Amino acid sequence: xxxxxxxxxxxxLVAVALxxxxxxxxxxxxxxxxxxxxxxxxxxGRITRIEQLIDREDVARQLTELGADAxxxxxxxxxxxxxxxxxxxxxxxxxxxxxxxxxxxxxxFLVLLILELVGVTDIFKSL
Amino acid sequence: xxxxHRSHDCRPGASHxxxxxxxxxxxxxxxxxxxxxxxxxxxxxxxxxxxxxxxQERYQCGPAALMTILEASGAGTDMDTxxxxxxxxxxxxxxxxxxxxxxxxEGRIPYQLAPKLSSLGAELKAGRPVLVLQNLxxxxxxxxxxxxxxxxxxxxxxxxxxxxxxxxxxxxxATFLRTWRRSGYWSLVALRPGEMPAEADRERWFDTLxxxxxxxxIRNARAGWQAALGQWPDATVARFGLANSEFLLGNWAGAEAxxxxxxxxxxxxxxxxxxxxxxxxxxxxxxxARDEAMRALRQAEGTAAYRQAIEETLxxxxxxAERM
Numbered sequence: 299x300x301x302x303x304x305x306x307x308x309x310x311l312v313a314v315a316l317x318x319x320x321x322x323x324x325x326x327x328x329x330x331x332x333x334x335x336x337x338x339x340x341x342x343g344r345i346t347r348i349e350q351l352i353d354r355e356d357v358a359r360q361l362t363e364l365g366a367d368a369x370x371x372x373x374x375x376x377x378x379x380x381x382x383x384x385x386x387x388x389x390x391x392x393x394x395x396x397x398x399x400x401x402x403x404x405x406x407f408l409v410l411l412i413l414e415l416v417g418v419t420d421i422f423k424s425l
Numbered sequence: 426x427x428x429x430h431r432s433h434d435c436r437p438g439a440s441h442x443x444x445x446x447x448x449x450x451x452x453x454x455x456x457x458x459x460x461x462x463x464x465x466x467x468x469x470x471x472x473x474x475x476x477x478x479x480x481q482e483r484y485q486c487g488p489a490a491l492m493t494i495l496e497a498s499g500a501g502t503d504m505d506t507x508x509x510x511x512x513x514x515x516x517x518x519x520x521x522x523x524x525x526x527x528x529x530x531e532g533r534i535p536y537q538l539a540p541k542l543s544s545l546g547a548e549l550k551a552g553r554p555v556l557v558l559q560n561l562x563x564x565x566x567x568x569x570x571x572x573x574x575x576x577x578x579x580x581x582x583x584x585x586x587x588x589x590x591x592x593x594x595x596x597x598x599a600t601f602l603r604t605w606r607r608s609g610y611w612s613l614v615a616l617r618p619g620e621m622p623a624e625a626d627r628e629r630w631f632d633t634l635x636x637x638x639x640x641x642x643i644r645n646a647r648a649g650w651q652a653a654l655g656q657w658p659d660a661t662v663a664r665f666g667l668a669n670s671e672f673l674l675g676n677w678a679g680a681e682a683x684x685x686x687x688x689x690x691x692x693x694x695x696x697x698x699x700x701x702x703x704x705x706x707x708x709x710x711x712x713x714a715r716d717e718a719m720r721a722l723r724q725a726e727g728t729a730a731y732r733q734a735i736e737e738t739l740x741x742x743x744x745x746a747e748r749m
Contacts (some may be wrong), residue, residue: 328703328738329673330696330731332666333635338696339662340628 344387360409374416386415457602464579465543472576476554480590487519490556490571498615500531533615539626540610546577547623560607619648631662643673680704695725699735715742
């Protein structure tokens, strides 16, 4: 009993200590750090790059043929987290490094990759 | 002469992160891309013969290489301090992140070059030796090694290094690139406050300065943002960064001026407005602060992250109003 009381006390002490550390950070914060703007701009850049790809005539046509809706995909992209967007952008980038996207991997593959990565299809489980 | 490295192999602890790097690299980089191996326009031989040399103890190429670039940048430090800072005896090596953090702690700005031979040559011409991470083994049996590039010679196709116990190790460029590639072309330059990399990559440089801000090296961050604005006068991130360093140094009026100037051209930047409110509050201009914070809150509709920050600012404003 005594033991568990001590433990509870220590737990509370640690909790208060941790909390107060967090609070001093918040109150000196007030100011939003520069990294937040960098992250926001990186996000906007990725979305623009991916959207431009989707807007390409050949990609758009391929999407339609597969019965996928470009606007729906764009909405999905807008809801992706920064980490997910970075992965999508990086995956596409890795496929096309050093060359034009479509020329290197082909429209169909690219479209399927996009669909997979935004979670519309489930083709490349092993990719 | 290859054996020279063999007895001085030196493993950074970050082999896991590196393995990831490498696996991503296996398919794509069976050959070195030309944009990496190109010496750059008007490439001439350059060698920093005056670069100090610290022959390493076994496994301690991390501290030795770091000492070399720090000393070359004029930072007064000593080997024992660096070994304590960056050497992990249990892993018989140093983590790259430790080298970066130690560079900051020594008052220098740690910048990672874009993965190009031309950037490397440009740094040498600017008088700065470049620390590199090499894998002298093979990808499936890595032997990590930190060395310092002090010279390039495009004509002879050679790279000159301070490496291990060799003061002047000359390596064929192709060989060097192969060993460097296996680390994801990892490099580190120690810049003095206010200096810019010779071929600054804008995003890399901004990330570097934001990291200085985050780790509390505000004066060096401020000098960096000022230098960045010399090269990219309109860069929103750099203007925000400069105003933020003024804020963090307690120069509220300077911060206010910076935030206001940004908001003239980009009134929709919610985080800038939030910070303006915070600066006004510091100057006890509570009503103005509240106006700006309320406006920021309206603009932040739908973005959870900023809303929370702004609501915290507002709470502080209310608390200050009650005290007055």
